[in-house]
Amino acid sequence: MLKRRHFLQAAGGTVAALGGLRIAQGADNPLTLAYKAPVPVDTGARGTVVVIGGGMAGAAAAKYLRLWGGQQLQVVLIDSSPSYQSNILSNFVLTGARSLSSLTYKWDLLASRYGVQVVQGRVTGIAPASSGIGGTVSVGTTVIAYSRLVVAPGIEFDAVPGVPTALQGYYPHAWQTGPQTTELRRQLVNMPASSGSFLMAIPAAPYRCPPGPYERACLIADWLRRNKPGSKVIVLDANMDITAEKETFTKAFNELYADTIEYYPATMISEVRPGVAGGGTVYTEETELVVDASGTASIVGSGSAGPVFNGVDVISPITPQRAGGLLASVPAILNGGRWASVNVLSYESAVPGIHVIGDASKTTQPKAGHIANQEAKVCADAVTRLLRGDTNLDQNLVTNSACFSPITATRASWLTAVFQYDPVSRTMKKYLRPAGSSAAGVLADGEAGQWTAENFSQMGKWFNQLMADTYA
């Protein structure tokens, strides 16, 4: 182990010599080198937990259910794909700095190291028992009984308005890594040699990965300046203002990329009139913030037309999102809404015995992979307690969101926030340091405010360790 670490340090010089373009890829830090935690023989927990969805939340849940539940707790992980492809760092596939295969993760180590039973297949039904907790999950003709069910289905996307179904594929959001990422990369490469235009749209919050769209705007602007000079990046943002790392992205948009990025806040796509094989004309509507009688704010179209963008070469709307459609099979979970309401002490949904974690859940926490991993740990702690017959859940709860944001091909910023359980509101609240403590009155919430090569290097380490904590 020590020998390997010395080797990696010696090789570090070579990676840096490539101008930092090549972030430490999977091959430099294989999951098989990651620490293998012991699974206790017996913690008293009994039964079978089925986890549906092997993304950041589901994979972490399966691993920690075994680590904290012990060998007597059966854990079954079901995913409809042969692998998971990381959304984190996927913008580098769009710029050619990283391959899709280097962002591909399987569940084989969770199986071989921790005894997670991995089933590849599509869930065709969820049937909670008519009384008590528990039920069955169907994967085609296979029926799997569960004591508790954890569903981490991720998200689905609204269609692009104005575009016929047959042409939707030419307007990739690429916000779910896979074929759309490849398609968007293809369109970027095929842009005119100079003075072309790329238009992206950001939906009203909440959406997956708050800083992600602004990172994408920066990375594509950086790539276009070097490869398609004179091209523009048009950013339509349904939100009133930048939703994450406001200081960093305001500086990036107004200074570093002033000649390339055009940012239109409070603007949404009303209709795309398709061109040939992608691109076309984009009609927009201004948005506004409305507050209802209960004090809930939401963003809606104002009814006023915004600017029209003619002859756009590449159009990539990140459309409004909602919880993965599988949850609709138990209607009380979504209760007609886009997201599943949950008890943040356990992530149990409105249906007893069924827990929902990750982007599909509705909490005060952001939708992101790093915090989804932490939600999975909170859920695993709660579920293993419950399956030991212990109804006392841990209320001394802390979760954290952290991520590094690439601003150029070689420099990055970061953001982080720490949340604590507030028993009055029963929500996770950003931690405000109390009177009498050190740094009293300070909120545990911050951003880098600048972009550096050192942060870029740390981004690679953070990503590799996060994926190891989740998939190894």
Next chain:
Amino acid sequence: MKKGLRAALGAIVFAGQLGLGAQAQTAPPAGRLLASNCFQCHGTNGYSSAGFDKLVGMKADEVLHKMKEMQSSGERGIMNVHALGYSDAQIRSLAAFFASQPKP
């Protein structure tokens, strides 16, 4: 960890495994869920493998001292902000968890 203490803890876990006495239902180790907030960057159970500091093997008071230092240094770094997210009692709790992990 002193040999006697390790043996005593081992006996409690062993008793739990056999379902003997009140310790049969193994409660989560104190501080483990809090400490798990560190695993995304410092590795599962604090065993780092991707380049950040490993936390396993640090003494509890070293973890507390380092976290307090990061809270007050005035440096604008990701760990400085993250360290602000825990009370002193929570830091002591998660530090005890890392101190209890077997050395690599």
